Amino acid sequence: MKFTALTALVALLPAIALAEQAGHGHDNGGHHGGGPSDPTYPQPFRKNDLKALVTFGDSYTDTTWITNGGTIQWPQMVANYADISLYPYAKSGGTCSNNITYRPFPPVFGSQIPTFLADEKNHTIRLNERETLYSLWIGTNDVGVSSLLTGDNKASILDVAGCMVDWVTTMYGYGARNFLFQNMVPLELTPLYSAHSWPNRYWNLERNTTEWSVTMRELVLSGNALTKLMLQGLASKLHDAHIGLFDSHTLFNDMYTNPAAWLNGTAPAFNVTGCVDSCIYQIDSTESVCTMVNGTDRDSYLWYDELHPSEQADRHVAREIANIFEGTGSKFVTWLS
Ligand SMILES: *[C@@H]1O[C@H](CO)[C@@H](O)[C@H](O)[C@H]1NC(C)=O
Ligand SMILES: *[C@@H]1O[C@H](CO)[C@@H](O)[C@H](O)[C@H]1NC(C)=O
Ligand SMILES: *[C@@H]1O[C@H](CO)[C@@H](O)[C@H](O)[C@H]1NC(C)=O
Ligand SMILES: *[C@@H]1O[C@H](CO)[C@@H](O)[C@H](O)[C@H]1NC(C)=O
Ligand SMILES: *[C@@H]1O[C@H](CO)[C@@H](O)[C@H](O)[C@H]1NC(C)=O
Ligand SMILES: *[C@@H]1O[C@H](CO)[C@@H](O)[C@H](O)[C@H]1NC(C)=O
Numbered sequence: 001m002k003f004t005a006l007t008a009l010v011a012l013l014p015a016i017a018l019a020e021q022a023g024h025g026h027d028n029g030g031h032h033g034g035g036p037s038d039p040t041y042p043q044p045f046r047k048n049d050l051k052a053l054v055t056f057g058d059s060y061t062d063t064t065w066i067t068n069g070g071t072i073q074w075p076q077m078v079a080n081y082a083d084i085s086l087y088p089y090a091k092s093g094g095t096c097s098n099n100i101t102y103r104p105f106p107p108v109f110g111s112q113i114p115t116f117l118a119d120e121k122n123h124t125i126r127l128n129e130r131e132t133l134y135s136l137w138i139g140t141n142d143v144g145v146s147s148l149l150t151g152d153n154k155a156s157i158l159d160v161a162g163c164m165v166d167w168v169t170t171m172y173g174y175g176a177r178n179f180l181f182q183n184m185v186p187l188e189l190t191p192l193y194s195a196h197s198w199p200n201r202y203w204n205l206e207r208n209t210t211e212w213s214v215t216m217r218e219l220v221l222s223g224n225a226l227t228k229l230m231l232q233g234l235a236s237k238l239h240d241a242h243i244g245l246f247d248s249h250t251l252f253n254d255m256y257t258n259p260a261a262w263l264n265g266t267a268p269a270f271n272v273t274g275c276v277d278s279c280i281y282q283i284d285s286t287e288s289v290c291t292m293v294n295g296t297d298r299d300s301y302l303w304y305d306e307l308h309p310s311e312q313a314d315r316h317v318a319r320e321i322a323n324i325f326e327g328t329g330s331k332f333v334t335w336l337s
Contacts, residue, residue, distance in 0.1 A: 040329050044242045047327030050133050050178065052085040053078055056112050056167065057137040057182075059308065061090035069276050069304045070311035075135075077318030082325035087125055089116050093141060096163035100155045101142040108138055108167055117174065129177045133324065136167050137182035137248070140307070143219040144187070145203050149212065157219055161226035165234060172238050180244045180321065180333070181231060183224040185252040188216040191275050191306040200306040201288070204281040224249055235336035243336045244324070251320065251332050255302050255313060263312055265300030267293065275303040276310060 055075045059067045063075055063086075072080075079086040089112040093105025106112060119125045142160045146152045168179050187193050192202050195213040199205075228245060235243050255262040259270035276298045279290040293301060299312040309317070320330040 040327070041323075041331050041333070043244070043324060043327075043329040043333065043335050045178075045324065045327065047325075049131065049327075050084065050325050051131040052087065052127060052133070053321075053325075054087040054116065054127070054132060054134045054176075055090050055137075056108050056116075056135065057090035058094045058140050059090075059092035060140060061088070061135075061137050062092040062094075063088040063090070065092040067092070067304060067308040068311040068314045069298060070314070074314040074318040074321070077315060078322045078325070081318060081322035084325050087116075087119075087127075089113075090137070094138070095142045095147065096138050096160060096167070100159045100163055101147045101153055103141055103146060105141070108136065109163065109170070113167075113170065120174075129175050132176070133178045133180055134171055134176045135180040135182060135246075135321070136164065138164055138167075139184040139220075139223060140187065143184070143216070143223060144193075144307075148219060149193075149215060157223045158226060161223050161230060164227050165230040168231070168234060168238070168241075168243060172241055177240060178242045178244075180246050180324070181227065182246040182248050183227060184220045185248045185309070186217070186256070187220050188213045189252070189256050189272070190308075191273070191278065191303055194273065196273065197306075198278075199281040199283050201279050201281070202306055204284060204286075204288075206283055220249070231336055238337065241337055244333045245336060246321070246330070247332045247334070248317070251316065252302075252309075252313070255316065259300075259302065262316055263300050263302065265297050265312065266295070267297040267300035270300050270302075272302040274301070275305050276301045277305045279306075 053075065055061050059065060061073065061075060063073050066073060075086050075088050091106040091112060093103055094107045094112065095101040095103050096107060097109040098107045139160065141147060143149060143157065148155060148157065168181065191197055192200060193212055193216040195210045197209040231243055231245060256272045259272050263270050276293040279288040281288040298310060301310045302313055304310045320332050323330045324333065
């Protein structure tokens with residue numbers, strides 16, 4: 001895996017300048033909010049071309065473990081908004097591959113993809129590849145606590161980025177043709193990884209929050225840059241495929257710096273630094289004091305808990321992705337092929 005990722009990167013370097021040039025011209029001005037009334041953003045699909053969504057990833061995307069405080073996650077919202085079929089395979093706690101970043105949860109490689117293949121084989125699902133969009137949103141656990149950030153494995157961000165992009169090649173090999181690759185959010189802005197963090201349910205041991213925040217920013221920025229370069233290099237090599245890069249990083253950065261354009265709750269102030277469901281722990285102890293924000297106040301928050309997006313943040317992720325199915329396109333998606 002390590003060798004493959006490195007080789008792929010080196011092979012890509014000459015293509016970078018050209019790809020960067022081709023990527024210009026996507027500035028859509030300062031308009032915010034998304035939604036069906038927006039102008040159309042370039043994409044290779046018209047309304048009704050795509051009829052199904054197959055999702056891979058971690059707790060941000062898992063539909064059996066609701067992490068936004070609501071009753072559904074963003075994939076079911078997309079299915080509702082755009083009236084399409086959903087085949088969800090993402091699992092909470094998962095990383096890209098347990099061979100690279102081991103955690104005791106179902107990873108994309110080794111668990112989620114094999115489950116998908118088994119479902120196809122026994123006809124639990126039947127997909128028309130031209131009408132199906134495959135999505136991947138992974139990395140939160142790979143770069144986070146008990147993994148890269150805390151040095152719990154021998155992996156590097158290059159290994160992780162290589163694995164993420166291998167998902168495209170691997171699924172292409174199984175017949176998939178349309179891909180949506182969701183990059184990592186600015187994790188250093190989540191309460192868990194921010195400089196003003198508190199001891200919480202995900203980490204209650206002593207630590208230097210400034211160092212965590214700085215390191216996390218580096219991991220996310222370099223990981224996102226690596227996957228972008230690798231995908232740009234891959235795009236022209238996969239005949240008949242469409243690869244879209246969903247810029248979660250820009251979307252969440254915008255929600256953080258510009259909350260009035262995205263959050264609409266009834267709390268007295270927008271809140272992008274705290275969370276709806278927060279628990280402040282004693283260091284190295286199970287004692288905690290928890291606060292829960294209820295009702296329509298919740299939609300004033302960017303984060304649900306110390307690690308996960310709020311329901312309102314998820315609605316925006318879903319709206320942008322639904323717009324792909326509805327033919328409008330999204331300003332957060334760049335189609336590399
Ligand atoms: C992980 O390692 C095992 C044992 O070496 C191997 O059989 C498997 O194919 C590897 N999986 C991936 C996704 O690389
Ligand atoms: C098909 O395989 C999946 C994954 O192993 C399994 O969960 C499901 O029950 C199987 N369905 C049938 C109809 O055999
Ligand atoms: C935490 O790390 C920062 C950055 O390295 C450093 O400036 C600061 O002194 C550290 N704080 C403590 C309490 O060690
Ligand atoms: C905020 O907007 C979303 C649509 O983005 C809507 O579903 C939700 O009900 C709104 N929340 C409040 C408190 O009005
Ligand atoms: C944001 O939420 C946190 C709870 O996580 C709270 O402590 C903080 O005071 C709130 N900030 C604002 C500006 O309301
Ligand atoms: C939210 O609801 C819970 C459960 O009913 C309650 O314990 C808590 O005090 C409420 N929070 C606020 C801020 O009112």
